[in-house]
Amino acid sequence: MNARLLVSGSVAGVLLLAFGALFDPAAVLATLERVDLATFAVCLAATVAALGLWSEGLRGLLSSTGVSASPWRTVVAYGTGTAGKLLLPMGNAGGPALLAYAVSRDVELPYERTLAVVTVSELLTLVGTLLLAALGLAFTLAFRSTAGDVYALAVVLVAVFGAVCAAVLVVATRRAFVERAVGAAARLLDRALGDRSPALRRRLEPERVRGSVRAYYETVDAVARRPRALGRAFLFGLAGRICFALPLSVGAFALDLRVPVLVAFLVVAASSVAAVVPLPGGLGSVELVLVGLLVSLTGLDATHAVAVVVLYRLSTYWFLALVGALASVYSVTTVRSLPTAVADAEPDTDVEAD
Numbered sequence: 001m002n003a004r005l006l007v008s009g010s011v012a013g014v015l016l017l018a019f020g021a022l023f024d025p026a027a028v029l030a031t032l033e034r035v036d037l038a039t040f041a042v043c044l045a046a047t048v049a050a051l052g053l054w055s056e057g058l059r060g061l062l063s064s065t066g067v068s069a070s071p072w073r074t075v076v077a078y079g080t081g082t083a084g085k086l087l088l089p090m091g092n093a094g095g096p097a098l099l100a101y102a103v104s105r106d107v108e109l110p111y112e113r114t115l116a117v118v119t120v121s122e123l124l125t126l127v128g129t130l131l132l133a134a135l136g137l138a139f140t141l142a143f144r145s146t147a148g149d150v151y152a153l154a155v156v157l158v159a160v161f162g163a164v165c166a167a168v169l170v171v172a173t174r175r176a177f178v179e180r181a182v183g184a185a186a187r188l189l190d191r192a193l194g195d196r197s198p199a200l201r202r203r204l205e206p207e208r209v210r211g212s213v214r215a216y217y218e219t220v221d222a223v224a225r226r227p228r229a230l231g232r233a234f235l236f237g238l239a240g241r242i243c244f245a246l247p248l249s250v251g252a253f254a255l256d257l258r259v260p261v262l263v264a265f266l267v268v269a270a271s272s273v274a275a276v277v278p279l280p281g282g283l284g285s286v287e288l289v290l291v292g293l294l295v296s297l298t299g300l301d302a303t304h305a306v307a308v309v310v311l312y313r314l315s316t317y318w319f320l321a322l323v324g325a326l327a328s329v330y331s332v333t334t335v336r337s338l339p340t341a342v343a344d345a346e347p348d349t350d351v352e353a354d
Contacts (some may be wrong), residue, residue: 023306027303028310031303032255035311038119039250040342043315043316050244051082053237054125054240055071055079057236058118060231061117077102078099079328081100084102096115099118110215112215120223120224121237124234124237127337128240130164132241132242132269136266137153148327156273178213183210186204195280245308247311247315248290252300257304260298267290267293270293274288290313294308
């Protein structure tokens with residue numbers, strides 16, 4: 001793990017250095033010097049709002065399965081998981097697993113059941129992201145002149161949507177196949193690491209693995225039977241994605257530049273594909289994609305586009321990583337003293353109404 005962290009961190013550092021070398025640092029700094037700090041503070045507030053909205057959507061889904069957790073405790077757990085997503089090399093690719101681990105520890109729910117809830121929550125948020133990207137795509141096709149670039153983005157969005165649909169279809173309808181695949185992966189992991197950890201070997205016993213898969217699907221089915229909770233989680237996820245994209249447009253405004261909000265939806269959604277590479281938070285790759293898209297779709301020159309991206313990443317990635325790290329420290333030191341319980345009775349009447 002340490003070696004992977006070192007390698008991925010080094011690659012990210014090289015990409016960031018290359019990113020800086022491609023542009024005139026003096027001109028970028030001169031542009032950043034005219035930032036309006038009060039407007040930039042709105043970017044930070046929007047990022048905090050996004051974190052709160054996503055965690056509240058997840059809390060609603062947890063409630064639909066009979067888990068009671070305070071909003072504060074849930075946002076702390078969500079922030080802890082987000083820090084892992086942003087700072088670990090494969091964080092974005094393994095985001096649901098990292099988030100589920102943090103949440104299951106802090107709300108005292110079995111990991112496989114938490115993973116099921118988190119998977120549904122992340123899927124709903126992804127659907128909201130694609131919806132916003134489609135709105136931005138339609139706006140750009142209607143009012144911008146760079147049709148060739150937009151068509152390329154449309155192909156990417158269609159490919160992502162198709163991949164998501166295919167993955168959901170396999171997981172939802174081929175449960176026996178999924179159980180066999182998980183079992184095979186567990187056996188490989190047992191052969192590689194079982195001798196080093198007796199506790200891990202016990203967790204990878206075939207019967208325990210099958211039980212975990214069954215618990216996962218039981219929880220997915222329980223959440224799926226709560227359409228009102230699903231609808232609320234989708235709206236919270238959508239609102240969170242709006243808040244997460246706003247700093248791109250608001251940050252440009254802080255520099256007396258213009259990036260239409262709908263274009264920001266498209267650019268942020270498209271750049272998230274680059275975040276899947278095995279680098280912490282897609283460092284380097286995301287910045288390059290953001291600059292390229294801004295230059296192509298908004299008409300900003302390279303210097304201004306870099307300045308806007310610097311403000312955006314400061315107010316989202318770096319600020320969110322800081323908030324998540326603080327949440328991790330708080331979680332380790334105090335969060336276990338907060339009240340939580342898995343309800344023994346039926347879910348509350350609001351959930352029952354679903």
